[in-house]
Amino acid sequence: MSISQSEKLKLIRDSERLKSKEVADLIGLNYSTYHGYEVGKAKMSMEAGMLFFKHPRFRKYRDWFMFDETNPATGQIAPALSLSELDGTTSTQFDLKNG
Template sequence: MSTPISEKLALVRESERMTKKEFAELVSVPYGTYVYYESGRNVPSTEIVMRIFNNPRLEKYALWFFTDKIAPESGQIAPVLAHFGQDETGYSASGQKTG
């Protein structure tokens, strides 16, 4: 079952660590309109969706948004992977209390 557009928009925005207002400004959509998209009250037009994923900061999510697939070798990722990967150190706490 595919994720609703409203949830996908929220995942993209949250992965970029942006507020709804910041995201709306980035993609040149009025804040109130964007809030309706993310709440599921309205569905963005094709023009708006294309504007979102033609943005250089967001284009890495386009394949996932439209098809639910990823192609990391092509730079196409899912939002949940946006802040993981190279920067991950592999460090894990021992669980022992100190002090």
Template sequence: MTLSEKVKAIRKAEEMSKATFCKLTGIPLSTLDKYEMGKFEPSGTALTKITQHPIFMKYTLWLMTDHAAPEAGQIYPALSPDGHENIFNLLKSQKVGWLRKK
């Protein structure tokens, strides 16, 4: 899975609109659109903006290494609610986490 696909998976796992994701991260909407269309990959600066936001910190390890450490609060994004995006074919043997404060 590319970094662009992972960014989209994180946004969808949080059930967040593109506009909200952009507002929280400071990434321009036009840039996010290009990531999600696969036109280019996120820069180091963009990845930092994402992983330093408290909502998205839990995905940092997965985003950067394809691994999770639930015991340390580092998880994979949950599958999309409608089940149409089977983004974890390669990770079926891994735990999928979902940490959301209520």
């Protein structure tokens, strides 16, 4: 089950221990615009998403945010506070085998 875009943004921000204003400043968006994404007043545009996930601090959450998938071997993870980790499930198409 996928969670909303706004909830995912909040989980990422909380996992990084940032305030909404700090995220907006890091990615170069107006605070009101970014805050609107987090509270669900607007959907994040492609351009805003690119700004968000180009930032090195947030790039690791890209696959989880877009596809509900993780792949730790390639650095793609879910936020530490994500619901998938809280309930013990993961949503990944990659199975890592011990060699």
